[in-house]
Amino acid sequence: MGSRTYRAEAIVLKTNDFAEADRILVLFTRHFGKVRVVAKGIRRATSRMAGHAEPLTHATYQLARGRELDVLTGAEARAIYPDMRDDLALIAAGWYVAELVDRFTADRVPSAPLFDLLETALRALDAGIAAPVVCRWFDLHVLDRSGFRPELGVCAHCRAALGEQTNAWEPAVGGAMCASCAAKQSYVAPLTVRALKSLRYLLVSDLAAAARLRLDAPLTHELDRHLRAFLRYVLDRDISSTRLLDEVRDLPRPARVS
Numbered sequence: 001m002g003s004r005t006y007r008a009e010a011i012v013l014k015t016n017d018f019a020e021a022d023r024i025l026v027l028f029t030r031h032f033g034k035v036r037v038v039a040k041g042i043r044r045a046t047s048r049m050a051g052h053a054e055p056l057t058h059a060t061y062q063l064a065r066g067r068e069l070d071v072l073t074g075a076e077a078r079a080i081y082p083d084m085r086d087d088l089a090l091i092a093a094g095w096y097v098a099e100l101v102d103r104f105t106a107d108r109v110p111s112a113p114l115f116d117l118l119e120t121a122l123r124a125l126d127a128g129i130a131a132p133v134v135c136r137w138f139d140l141h142v143l144d145r146s147g148f149r150p151e152l153g154v155c156a157h158c159r160a161a162l163g164e165q166t167n168a169w170e171p172a173v174g175g176a177m178c179a180s181c182a183a184k185q186s187y188v189a190p191l192t193v194r195a196l197k198s199l200r201y202l203l204v205s206d207l208a209a210a211a212r213l214r215l216d217a218p219l220t221h222e223l224d225r226h227l228r229a230f231l232r233y234v235l236d237r238d239i240s241s242t243r244l245l246d247e248v249r250d251l252p253r254p255a256r257v258s
């Protein structure tokens with residue numbers, strides 16, 4: 001028999017309230033993968049741990065093994081990302097990356113690289129890096145680390161080189177498609193040269209380098225459209241937090257106060 005209690009560094013992916021004052025937390029832990037735990041009495045005003053039971057909190061949690069769900073018994077905050085929480089566009093992006101991690105992981109399958117990816121994205125949002133850059137960088141890297149890297153080097157259909165011209169984007173064949181394959185299809189989404197170059201750059205860059213990418217509105221929309229279609233194809237469902245991202249995207253952004 002191992003110890004009944006253990007500690008786990010984790011980021012809260014989502015929460016669900018139930019009963020009178022309890023909450024289920026879906027934790028993405030650095031070492032044990034995704035774990036569902038119950039926080040008993042967390043919604044009472046007197047709960048010491050309430051501040052650690054919100055989505056996107058990064059903390060070290062103390063947990064006790066339970067029959068069905070493990071039970072939260074203590075927490076020490078590591079990062080609460082205060083600047084991200086002050087900006088609706090950034091927090092919507094935070095929920096989006098957390099939802100993607102939830103969709104791409106099964107319970108209790110450890111994935112430290114994915115944990116690092118999520119932590120990097122949340123830190124970048126908290127540092128004020130534009131939400132579309134962080135989200136598109138995250139899309140490509142979560143796909144890559146999950147075994148679904150889109151083909152950007154050659155035509156995913158015929159393996160021919162992609163010409164310096166508008167090609168096509170076809171999630172069903174695995175990524176970019178050359179103009180001559182595209183001409184044989186009844187409909188494919190056009191992939192502009194600069195969108196292809198941006199996707200290649202984002203895939204090989206770390207987030208600090210990705211943040212130097214200049215995304216104007218048409219390019220932002222094109223990348224968003226292509227990766228959303230790709231993720232929908234891979235996951236066979238929509239990402240629900242994209243609705244909030246769409247709603248906040250066109251709101252005027254308040255100046256950051258420092």
Ligand SMILES: [Zn+2]
Nearest residue numbers: 155158178181
């Ligand atoms: Zn082709």
